[in-house]
Amino acid sequence: MTKPLRIALAGLGTVGAGVVKLLDANAALIERRAGRAIEITAVSARDRTRDRGVDLSRFAWIDDTADLARRDDVDVVVELVGGSDGPALTLARATIAGGKSFVTANKAMIAHHGLELATAAEAKGVALKYEAAVAGGIPVIKGLREGAAANEIDHVFGILNGTCNYILSTMESPSVSGHGRDFGDVLAEAQALGYAEADPSFDIDGVDAAHKLSILASLAFGATIDFDSVAITGIRHVKAADIAEAAALGYKIRLVGLGEATSKGLFQRVHPCLVPVDHPLAHVTGSLNAVVAEGNYVGRLLFQGRGAGEGPTASAVVADLIDIARGETGPAFGMPVASLAHLPAAPAGERRGRAYLRFTVVDKPGVLAELTAAMRDAGVSIESLIQRGPAADGGVLIVLVTHDGPEASVAHALEKLEGSPSLIGAPMWMHILDS
Amino acid sequence: MTKPLRIALAGLGTVGAGVVKLLDANAALIERRAGRAIEITAVSARDRTRDRGVDLSRFAWIDDTADLARRDDVDVVVELVGGSDGPALTLARATIAGGKSFVTANKAMIAHHGLELATAAEAKGVALKYEAAVAGGIPVIKGLREGAAANEIDHVFGILNGTCNYILSTMESPSVSGHGRDFGDVLAEAQALGYAEADPSFDIDGVDAAHKLSILASLAFGATIDFDSVAITGIRHVKAADIAEAAALGYKIRLVGLGEATSKGLFQRVHPCLVPVDHPLAHVTGSLNAVVAEGNYVGRLLFQGRGAGEGPTASAVVADLIDIARGETGPAFGMPVASLAHLPAAPAGERRGRAYLRFTVVDKPGVLAELTAAMRDAGVSIESLIQRGPAADGGVLIVLVTHDGPEASVAHALEKLEGSPSLIGAPMWMHILDS
Ligand SMILES: NC(=O)c1ccc[n+]([C@@H]2O[C@H](COP(=O)([O-])OP(=O)(O)OC[C@H]3O[C@@H](n4cnc5c(N)ncnc54)[C@H](OP(=O)(O)O)[C@@H]3O)[C@@H](O)[C@H]2O)c1
Ligand SMILES: NC(=O)c1ccc[n+]([C@@H]2O[C@H](COP(=O)([O-])OP(=O)(O)OC[C@H]3O[C@@H](n4cnc5c(N)ncnc54)[C@H](OP(=O)(O)O)[C@@H]3O)[C@@H](O)[C@H]2O)c1
Numbered sequence: 001m002t003k004p005l006r007i008a009l010a011g012l013g014t015v016g017a018g019v020v021k022l023l024d025a026n027a028a029l030i031e032r033r034a035g036r037a038i039e040i041t042a043v044s045a046r047d048r049t050r051d052r053g054v055d056l057s058r059f060a061w062i063d064d065t066a067d068l069a070r071r072d073d074v075d076v077v078v079e080l081v082g083g084s085d086g087p088a089l090t091l092a093r094a095t096i097a098g099g100k101s102f103v104t105a106n107k108a109m110i111a112h113h114g115l116e117l118a119t120a121a122e123a124k125g126v127a128l129k130y131e132a133a134v135a136g137g138i139p140v141i142k143g144l145r146e147g148a149a150a151n152e153i154d155h156v157f158g159i160l161n162g163t164c165n166y167i168l169s170t171m172e173s174p175s176v177s178g179h180g181r182d183f184g185d186v187l188a189e190a191q192a193l194g195y196a197e198a199d200p201s202f203d204i205d206g207v208d209a210a211h212k213l214s215i216l217a218s219l220a221f222g223a224t225i226d227f228d229s230v231a232i233t234g235i236r237h238v239k240a241a242d243i244a245e246a247a248a249l250g251y252k253i254r255l256v257g258l259g260e261a262t263s264k265g266l267f268q269r270v271h272p273c274l275v276p277v278d279h280p281l282a283h284v285t286g287s288l289n290a291v292v293a294e295g296n297y298v299g300r301l302l303f304q305g306r307g308a309g310e311g312p313t314a315s316a317v318v319a320d321l322i323d324i325a326r327g328e329t330g331p332a333f334g335m336p337v338a339s340l341a342h343l344p345a346a347p348a349g350e351r352r353g354r355a356y357l358r359f360t361v362v363d364k365p366g367v368l369a370e371l372t373a374a375m376r377d378a379g380v381s382i383e384s385l386i387q388r389g390p391a392a393d394g395g396v397l398i399v400l401v402t403h404d405g406p407e408a409s410v411a412h413a414l415e416k417l418e419g420s421p422s423l424i425g426a427p428m429w430m431h432i433l434d435s
Numbered sequence: 436m437t438k439p440l441r442i443a444l445a446g447l448g449t450v451g452a453g454v455v456k457l458l459d460a461n462a463a464l465i466e467r468r469a470g471r472a473i474e475i476t477a478v479s480a481r482d483r484t485r486d487r488g489v490d491l492s493r494f495a496w497i498d499d500t501a502d503l504a505r506r507d508d509v510d511v512v513v514e515l516v517g518g519s520d521g522p523a524l525t526l527a528r529a530t531i532a533g534g535k536s537f538v539t540a541n542k543a544m545i546a547h548h549g550l551e552l553a554t555a556a557e558a559k560g561v562a563l564k565y566e567a568a569v570a571g572g573i574p575v576i577k578g579l580r581e582g583a584a585a586n587e588i589d590h591v592f593g594i595l596n597g598t599c600n601y602i603l604s605t606m607e608s609p610s611v612s613g614h615g616r617d618f619g620d621v622l623a624e625a626q627a628l629g630y631a632e633a634d635p636s637f638d639i640d641g642v643d644a645a646h647k648l649s650i651l652a653s654l655a656f657g658a659t660i661d662f663d664s665v666a667i668t669g670i671r672h673v674k675a676a677d678i679a680e681a682a683a684l685g686y687k688i689r690l691v692g693l694g695e696a697t698s699k700g701l702f703q704r705v706h707p708c709l710v711p712v713d714h715p716l717a718h719v720t721g722s723l724n725a726v727v728a729e730g731n732y733v734g735r736l737l738f739q740g741r742g743a744g745e746g747p748t749a750s751a752v753v754a755d756l757i758d759i760a761r762g763e764t765g766p767a768f769g770m771p772v773a774s775l776a777h778l779p780a781a782p783a784g785e786r787r788g789r790a791y792l793r794f795t796v797v798d799k800p801g802v803l804a805e806l807t808a809a810m811r812d813a814g815v816s817i818e819s820l821i822q823r824g825p826a827a828d829g830g831v832l833i834v835l836v837t838h839d840g841p842e843a844s845v846a847h848a849l850e851k852l853e854g855s856p857s858l859i860g861a862p863m864w865m866h867i868l869d870s
Binding site for chain 1: 457464467468469470566573574577581583584585586587657713715718730733737739747750754756757758762763764766770771
């Protein structure tokens with residue numbers, strides 16, 4: 001057996017403590033699989049006195065995380081602090097500059113600075129690995145980078161945020177009153193259960209999913225990461241009524257991150273959308289994640305599992321460490337940064353599809369005529385329409401599903417209706433996943 | 436860019452021709468991803484004159500596949516001939532002995548001779564890779580060997596044979612007469628469509644799935660391959676009536692390969708079983724494959740995709756070649772052969788579970804009493820029982836589902852009933868997948 005792989009852990013929260021536990025529990029097996037032991041030598045976090053449920057007295061405690069990059073007894077630094085910039089980025093730069101390999105679960109940092117870090121890692125001949133950053137325990141970085149590497153991929157999409165998926169799939173189950181449950185109610189419950197952060201905005205506004213999508217798109221399409229061009233809509237405005245109407249039409253609502261390599265460039269979007277009940281993503285419930293990639297030879301691949309949590313995330317971090325111990329590492333994004341294509345952002349307006357539109361309108365004659373005229377004038381053709389109400393709040397619910405057509409036409413129709421006194425609140429527009 | 440990786444192809448059938456097409460179609464992308472070009476230099480098959488839909492004039496044609504192992508212009512030999520022994524094994528041994536890396540899609544050979552070949556490859560420091568051998572295009576070898584490497588896995592199961600899955604899921608769809616379709620009828624159709632071989636016995640009798648299961652179990656449990664201890668039951672005796680009764684009970688029938696690491700040793704079984712309709716495997720239809728692994732940290736991982744066919748299988752073969760081109764290779768079974776555990780075969784009799792039993796009985800008084808007495812005497816407790824008939828052939832169908840209990844008791848009850856003049860044909864015993 002060769003010498004142990006010596007690692008330093010920065011961050012000892014949910015994931016960091018999980019990595020300590022996993023390396024303890026499965027040590028013998030990991031040594032057999034990695035061909036050498038994987039040993040923690042040094043750790044760092046903010047509060048030295050906090051009880052983390054693991055014995056840290058065996059490791060050197062380092063007050064300043066940045067010092068981990070300079071230790072002679074460390075081969076790999078594992079960053080589990082979080083944040084796109086700040087101490088995580090300082091540590092990443094210093095580690096790689098110092099000629100050590102770097103492992104992280106930090107999607108925000110990879111989405112924003114992954115190319116810079118990969119370039120530096122290539123120059124230094126060290127590994128930069130981030131399996132845990134996307135879809136937690138599911139080996140989807142590996143699946144795209146290696147498993148599907150022989151394919152032109154034109155399409156990658158999935159459920160990338162467990163908090164949103166938990167909320168949306170819980171909203172499906174009838175509440176005590178027999179109706180679907182409301183967003184705010186379920187969010188509060190998710191926070192109490194630890195499935196949602198105290199400040200849940202990164203999750204429910206779709207930013208976290210967008211970080212992950214931009215990483216997947218880079219791997220799938222052999223392109224540079226372009227987080228800024230992801231069109232993002234979160235799930236805040238999904239109502240119990242939307243879940244119920246979608247169900248009546250044969251759909252579930254899921255927050256889907258979708259990337260496509262089109263002839264016009266790279267299209268990336270995170271948005272709640274309607275997924276047919278017989279689609280694999282419709283069966284992804286609770287805090288699960290799933291990723292689908294379509295390759296020109298392999299066809300459709302689906303990866304599913306736990307997208308977050310102590311155990312699954314630690315599993316992915318340690319998988320990266322085993323790869324490094326085995327010497328099975330290579331360019332972070334599957335090819336040298338210089339080989340990655342710079343794809344322009346594809347304009348959303350040229351996309352086509354079917355749309356779900358929900359309006360709450362005042363209960364008076366002529367409103368339906370106003371809506372349908374706006375659709376007709378914008379060239380939007382209606383496949384089905386349901387009107388229900390009046391509801392308790394006096395409003396009337398109108399839900400329509402369009403035929404396949406340009407998204408720009410739908411946008412145009414909604415612009416026409418903007419500010420109309422017939423509407424109560426903003427309309428809800430969701431795309432229908434037809435692939 | 437470094438020098439091209441030069442490969443020789445033995446076998447130019449479905450998969451071999453697919454590899455030629457894929458390397459042509461995606462050449463530029465593969466060169467970016469692999470860091471070097473992957474070039475075929477020599478090919479071999481039986482019939483030099485056969486039109487394979489690809490231009491072979493660019494490559495050296497070699498009459499005897501074994502000669503590929505000795506060529507100076509070849510770095511990696513890819514074996515796509517098939518058969519556990521014969522020319523495939525001769526070529527594998529010669530290639531590795533000659534110090535070249537070896538890639539194959541041949542599950543029969545890996546199941547029977549994988550450990551010998553892995554030992555030889557370790558000694559020579561060359562790669563032995565076989566992603567395409569299990570679940571076609573799905574990167575499940577990589578998923579277990581690397582993606583889930585940090586975990587103790589106690590459980591791996593899946594749908595590993597696309598032919599059987601096509602037949603079983605097609606039997607579900609109503610025929611013209613409105614009933615489920617019969618096995619023989621659907622098999623004939625599958626053969627006509629090219630989804631089943633002219634001699635389908637390896638597929639429908641479960642041997643192909645057992646080859647794959649024994650490979651997955653080795654990777655999942657860090658154990659030597661033990662094909663001989665797989666208990667195998669195929670799908671020949673599944674009737675349209677079973678599909679219908681299972682559906683009425685809330686199940687689909689799937690051919691499942693299941694491996695478990697128990698305290699008594701390694702349990703491996705391939706058998707048609709009842710899968711709850713809300714289980715992920717119930718949604719795996721047609722010729723798809725799916726694999727589930729349960730790790731102690733990652734939880735449940737699901738991999739799904741196309742398990743066979745020219746494109747998917749070629750995708751997996753070329754993924755192996757890209758790994759080799761990148762230098763990301765290591766022990767074939769995830770650890771050196773010497774580190775693999777030798778697990779005894781766990782006795783099936785100590786297993787517990789729920790069972791589905793279908794009897795066709797003669798239409799006379801007392802038969803039901805005879806059956807239920809046999810169950811009672813063997814200690815089998817009945818959860819539900821349905822009697823239908825008499826059917827057109829005069830027989831009466833009795834289907835029962837047992838409570839959770841020892842499998843040995845069910846076997847005992849069936850032994851008691853063996854040879855009873857009340858039974859028409861052998862009873863059908865299927866396990867219920869409760870995990
Ligand atoms: N949780 C998940 O399920 C999950 C899944 C996938 C990816 N991730 C990613 O994994 C990373 C860690 O997530 P987490 O959930 O483990 O976070 P966490 O529980 O909040 O833990 C963060 C850790 O970083 C330490 N830390 C914070 N600021 C620091 C600073 N300035 N200097 C030194 N240490 C500092 C904290 O120290 P104290 O403990 O002393 O306060 C804590 O130990 C994030 O990038 C996250 O996006 C998490
Ligand atoms: N087909 C799939 O979807 C699939 C999926 C996963 C794995 N696999 C595995 O991939 C391997 C190949 O399968 P396949 O479907 O491509 O088989 P195939 O279509 O029957 O092709 C076999 C090839 O091997 C050649 N061959 C047969 N005997 C030979 C001999 N004695 N010497 C030299 N060449 C010989 C044949 O030559 P001629 O063409 O000249 O007759 C033919 O080109 C098998 O191990 C199979 O289990 C197949």
